[in-house]
Amino acid sequence: MKFTKRNLWLLIGLALLILAPIGQGRYIVYTLTSWLVFSIAAMGLNLTLGYAGQISLAQSAFMAVGAYITALLTLNGIHWIVAMPIAVLSSFVLGLLIGFPALRVKGHFLAFVTLAFTTLVFLVLRNEDWLTGGPYGLSGMPRPDFGLFNTGKNINFYYFTVFIFVIFSLLMYQIVRSPWGRAFKGLRENEIRAESLGVNTRRITLLAFAIGSAAGGLAGSLMTPLVQFIEPGSFALLHSLRILLMVIVGGAGFFFGPVVGAGVVIMLPEVLRFTEGYYLMIYAVTVVVLIIFCPKGLVGLGEIISRKILKKKEVRKDFEQGAKL
Amino acid sequence: MTHPLLSVRSVSKRFGNIQAVNDVSFDVQQGEILGLIGPNGSGKSTLFNCLLGQYQPDSGSVALKGSNITGKSPSELNLLGIGRTFQQLSVFPEMTVIDNVILAGQEHSGSMISRLFGSPDAGLTKAAEKLIGFFKISHLRDEPAGSLSYGQQKLLDAAMAFMAEPSLVLLDEPAGGVNLTMLGNLKERLQAFNSEFGTTFVVIEHNMEFVMSLCSRIIVLAEGSVIAEGTPEEIRSNQTVIDAYLGA
Amino acid sequence: MEQLIQVVLSGLATGSIYALAAIGFTLIWQAAQTVNFAQGEFVMLPAFFVLIGINFLGMPLWLAMLFGLALSVLILGVAFKRILVDPLLSHGGLSLIIATMAVAILMKELVKEFYSAEAQPYPALVPQGAWDLSGVIISLQDISHLIICFVVIVGLTLFLDKTKVGRCMQAAAQNAAVAEILGVNVKRMILYTFVVNAVLATLASFLITPVYLAKFSSGEYLGLIAFIAAIVGGFNQVRGALAGGLLIGVLDNITATYITAEYRQAIPLLLLIAVILFKPEGILGKPEGRAV
Numbered sequence: 090m091k092f093t094k095r096n097l098w099l100l101i102g103l104a105l106l107i108l109a110p111i112g113q114g115r116y117i118v119y120t121l122t123s124w125l126v127f128s129i130a131a132m133g134l135n136l137t138l139g140y141a142g143q144i145s146l147a148q149s150a151f152m153a154v155g156a157y158i159t160a161l162l163t164l165n166g167i168h169w170i171v172a173m174p175i176a177v178l179s180s181f182v183l184g185l186l187i188g189f190p191a192l193r194v195k196g197h198f199l200a201f202v203t204l205a206f207t208t209l210v211f212l213v214l215r216n217e218d219w220l221t222g223g224p225y226g227l228s229g230m231p232r233p234d235f236g237l238f239n240t241g242k243n244i245n246f247y248y249f250t251v252f253i254f255v256i257f258s259l260l261m262y263q264i265v266r267s268p269w270g271r272a273f274k275g276l277r278e279n280e281i282r283a284e285s286l287g288v289n290t291r292r293i294t295l296l297a298f299a300i301g302s303a304a305g306g307l308a309g310s311l312m313t314p315l316v317q318f319i320e321p322g323s324f325a326l327l328h329s330l331r332i333l334l335m336v337i338v339g340g341a342g343f344f345f346g347p348v349v350g351a352g353v354v355i356m357l358p359e360v361l362r363f364t365e366g367y368y369l370m371i372y373a374v375t376v377v378v379l380i381i382f383c384p385k386g387l388v389g390l391g392e393i394i395s396r397k398i399l400k401k402k403e404v405r406k407d408f409e410q411g412a413k414l
Numbered sequence: 415m416t417h418p419l420l421s422v423r424s425v426s427k428r429f430g431n432i433q434a435v436n437d438v439s440f441d442v443q444q445g446e447i448l449g450l451i452g453p454n455g456s457g458k459s460t461l462f463n464c465l466l467g468q469y470q471p472d473s474g475s476v477a478l479k480g481s482n483i484t485g486k487s488p489s490e491l492n493l494l495g496i497g498r499t500f501q502q503l504s505v506f507p508e509m510t511v512i513d514n515v516i517l518a519g520q521e522h523s524g525s526m527i528s529r530l531f532g533s534p535d536a537g538l539t540k541a542a543e544k545l546i547g548f549f550k551i552s553h554l555r556d557e558p559a560g561s562l563s564y565g566q567q568k569l570l571d572a573a574m575a576f577m578a579e580p581s582l583v584l585l586d587e588p589a590g591g592v593n594l595t596m597l598g599n600l601k602e603r604l605q606a607f608n609s610e611f612g613t614t615f616v617v618i619e620h621n622m623e624f625v626m627s628l629c630s631r632i633i634v635l636a637e638g639s640v641i642a643e644g645t646p647e648e649i650r651s652n653q654t655v656i657d658a659y660l661g662a
Numbered sequence: 663m664e665q666l667i668q669v670v671l672s673g674l675a676t677g678s679i680y681a682l683a684a685i686g687f688t689l690i691w692q693a694a695q696t697v698n699f700a701q702g703e704f705v706m707l708p709a710f711f712v713l714i715g716i717n718f719l720g721m722p723l724w725l726a727m728l729f730g731l732a733l734s735v736l737i738l739g740v741a742f743k744r745i746l747v748d749p750l751l752s753h754g755g756l757s758l759i760i761a762t763m764a765v766a767i768l769m770k771e772l773v774k775e776f777y778s779a780e781a782q783p784y785p786a787l788v789p790q791g792a793w794d795l796s797g798v799i800i801s802l803q804d805i806s807h808l809i810i811c812f813v814v815i816v817g818l819t820l821f822l823d824k825t826k827v828g829r830c831m832q833a834a835a836q837n838a839a840v841a842e843i844l845g846v847n848v849k850r851m852i853l854y855t856f857v858v859n860a861v862l863a864t865l866a867s868f869l870i871t872p873v874y875l876a877k878f879s880s881g882e883y884l885g886l887i888a889f890i891a892a893i894v895g896g897f898n899q900v901r902g903a904l905a906g907g908l909l910i911g912v913l914d915n916i917t918a919t920y921i922t923a924e925y926r927q928a929i930p931l932l933l934l935i936a937v938i939l940f941k942p943e944g945i946l947g948k949p950e951g952r953a954v
């Protein structure tokens with residue numbers, strides 16, 4: 090690994106992740122873990138939304154799929170390390186199945202199709218008691234035990250999550266900088282041009298969507314042993330909106346944007362706790378203000394500022410790019 | 415019997431009550447540089463888009479080396495070796511120049527799997543650098559493409575069309591906004607591709623000097639129909655063509 | 663048989679109300695290329711304006727309704743367009759969609775915190791009785807709803823096709839650049855479209871709230887249904903939204919009565935997926951040219 094400035098930042102970040110929970114109480118450790126879990130889901134959605142430019146409101150549904158599959162398997166004595174890949178793969182395949190028809194419509198329409206899917210998943214979870222425990226959900230899922238390392242203790246589970254998060258980030262990074270990632274971006278910036286250069290737009294969007302969904306599945310799969318109690322309400326539409334918000338607040342299309350966004354969205358309720366019932370209202374207003382004044386999210390804002398300071402070139406606004414023929 | 419590289423048969427396209435392309439037929443021979451001219455709104459760009467799968471022609475057919483390609487998608491056609499540029503600026507504004515050019519070639523190299531797990535540039539950086547050098551925009555290598563000037567973006571656009579080593583390239587007004595020196599340069603480049611690699615061209619252009627000196631044969635469209643076809647000299651002195659331009 | 667007729671009829675009545683919201687959706691889509699995720703809340707809110715008028719300002723029903731309509735036009739029409747849509751249009755569709763989602767949350771929370779989280783009774787607008795036509799019970803409310811919606815939709819169509827303003831609105835929606843050249847004030851026409859949408863949502867609110875009660879969360883399902891109706895019918899026209907609304911109203915009622923109440927909500931969703939799979943341009947829609 091070359092010793093670049095970026096790598097230095099990454100090392101600092103990793104060190105902070107490792108040091109963060111030391112000496113903290115139960116609740117903080119839990120919140121930190123939950124932040125990492127949602128970061129994974131949001132980074133997945135970022136691939137669909139930020140890189141490939143497709144709006145999905147199904148991320149919480151894919152988390153539900155991952156969470157319930159993991160729960161059902163681990164409750165039946167199957168080890169998490171086996172359950173997790175099954176959960177992720179199921180989410181991936183489901184993503185392909187949903188995405189295939191949905192991506193015929195794309196953009197705004199995709200948002201509604203995925204919204205419909207999230208609602209359907211919620212209904213199934215609530216109504217099929219025999220499998221999902223209905224409205225009461227499932228509880229008592231074990232945390233994975235790796236012999237030498239048992240994740241039963243909160244702090245251990247946190248480090249376990251950090252480990253998964255790092256592996257996941259590396260994989261994601263490989264995808265984003267691979268030719269696939271370039272094709273995703275091409276699609277977002279100028280679909281017609283990308284198509285004329287041999288990019289199979291339909292296939293590549295579908296893959297972006299399915300990979301994003303698989304990440305949702307992974308997050309769900311971590312959620313199950315983290316909270317050890319899941320119910321349909323934890324995966325309702327509102328949570329898809331929350332994950333979407335994480336991506337937007339952090340900065341769609343920036344690699345670590347969703348991590349920042351997830352932090353803000355998860356911490357905000359704590360900060361706004363004193364406002365009690367008004368919390369969601371403030372939340373909504375914040376979103377609108379942020380979108381109007383800072384459309385590229387917090388990381389985007391940072392980038393704009395550093396651009397100003399470093400005097401880097403910017404994309405000019407006076408030419409209309411040829412999305413038209 | 416050898417087939418022409420591209421043969422266009424009775425292609426028509428209508429938008430509402432405008433017959434944008436009307437029963438157009440012509441052949442493009444392997445290795446030629448064909449000019450396509452006509453007044454504004456005569457249907458040149460629409461014809462390109464019908465040939466390249468961007469629009470579905472209402473009727474007619476298109477064949478590449480004798481095999482029917484009507485109705486294929488733009489990406490399939492590109493993978494069959496047809497490159498193109500657009501009349502409007504058409505780059506990926508937030509990506510760097512070099513990334514733009516690599517994207518233009520990557521779908522032609524390796525498999526889906528190798529493009530996910532292989533090297534990030536699909537082994538194309540060298541070739542891309544050579545190409546932007548060819549179009550004299552090397553110094554802009556790491557700038558976001560959207561920050562370039564109009565003419566520079568046009569050149570980048572042209573470079574992208576060549577990245578996948580196409581056998582046929584369709585250029586829609588490549589000279590628009592390109593300065594005189596670069597124009598001569600562009601012409602040289604096209605001629606070099608033509609003579610070295612046998613690349614075939616169809617070029618839409620309003621700059622008559624450019625077209626007349628570059629092309630070996632010219633087709634003239636007016637109101638969607640072919641009104642004349644011939645060598646630059648023949649076209650220059652063709653009364654119908656002159657009337658069409660004056661009347662428009 | 664009698665039951666089936668009743669079920670279909672009341673389905674049509676509800677469906678015609680869905681259609682009002684769905685038409686608003688399509689109008690906004692055409693004019694501003696925006697999907698309004700708060701459409702359901704746009705239907706939920708006016709009922710509360712009326713309740714405020716009645717319960718806090720001591721207005722009679724008719725005045726409260728006028729008050730509600732005026733507030734809706736101001737807030738859901740003009741303010742929504744000016745404060746939210748205008749600054750965001752240039753950022754691209756995504757920002758606007760997310761902003762409308764946030765607005766939906768805001769509206770729900772405002773009602774929940776400042777009015778009530780409980781479902782509120784709401785005065786009926788139309789007679790409640792029923793006719794017995796040789797065994798078929800026909801509810802007067804259903805019939806009145808059908809008639810009112812029918813009149814509104816016919817009126818709207820006439821307005822769009824026959825009046826100068828209506829035609830300018832259509833021109834602005836179809837090709838803003840050309841309309842501008844022809845001297846149409848495109849900005850104003852788009853504003854009118856948002857106002858028309860607010861009026862349609864208000865009417866839908868007045869009609870549907872007596873049936874489902876006034877509740878902060880009632881817009882969630884309504885918005886979804888309106889959108890599905892619009893897609894199923896064919897997104898780019900009034901006729902389509904109408905057909906979609908009626909179809910979903912009837913289907914919804916039939917499922918609830920004869921098949922399953924638990925999965926009642928799932929039927930429109932499945933219909934949506936089926937339409938997108940097999941006829942993405944909608945039942946009445948024409949395939950749109952590629953957006954190039």
Ligand SMILES: Nc1ncnc2c1ncn2[C@@H]1O[C@H](COP(=O)(O)OP(=O)(O)OP(=O)(O)O)[C@@H](O)[C@H]1O
Binds near residue numbers: 433434456457954
């Ligand atoms: N997508 C479209 N929808 C409706 N009409 C169109 C569309 N594209 C082109 N037209 C019409 O078709 C006709 C031909 O347009 P086209 O762009 O092909 O002309 P052109 O020859 O390329 O002109 P120019 O030299 O100005 O580029 C014009 O009248 C134009 O208005």
Ligand SMILES: [Mg+2]
Binds near residue numbers: 458501
């Ligand atoms: Mg043209």
